[in-house]
Amino acid sequence: MAKKRRIRPIALCVFRRGDQILVYKGFDSASGVSFCRPLGGGIELGEHSRDTILREIREELGAVVTNLVPLGVVESIFMYLGKQRHEIVFVYDGQFEDASLYDQEMLSVVEGDDCFEAQWLSLSDFQQGMERLVPEQLLEVLTSYQGHGSVWR
Secondary structure, eight states: OOOOOOOOOEEEEEEEEETTEEEEEEEEETTEEEEEEOOOEETTTTHHHHHHHHHHHHHSOOOOEEEEEEEEEEEEEETTTTTTEEEEEEEEEEEEEEGGGGOOEEEEEETTTTTEEEEEEEEEHHHHHOOOOSTTHHHHHHHTTTTTTTTTO
């Protein structure tokens, strides 16, 4: 019997450095498409999405997050590695407690046995189509909050 596919709830955190956000670059080998995505991960049963951010960033970067502000929730239906995926994405704005992380051009991320780099990219790179930000609706969420002083520093 085939495994039943489910909707996956996730939480992502947008860290901002001036006009840049912290993302990792991914690649879908089935479609040949590159993408960028903020850090975060799957929400565990009984875990609040806010707590997911705190846990995931601690696990992935060894960093503490402060000043979490919810930016919105988006529904993302997409193809990845030749399979349809469906996610409910809780998007947060946050800050690193350790300000020195903002001085690093690349941050080493550990996820299970995988290691990769996260980097700061300008929102204009996404707006001009030079880079692809996922989930697709995320750019709209971010640009609608740009200019709210308490959210965007």
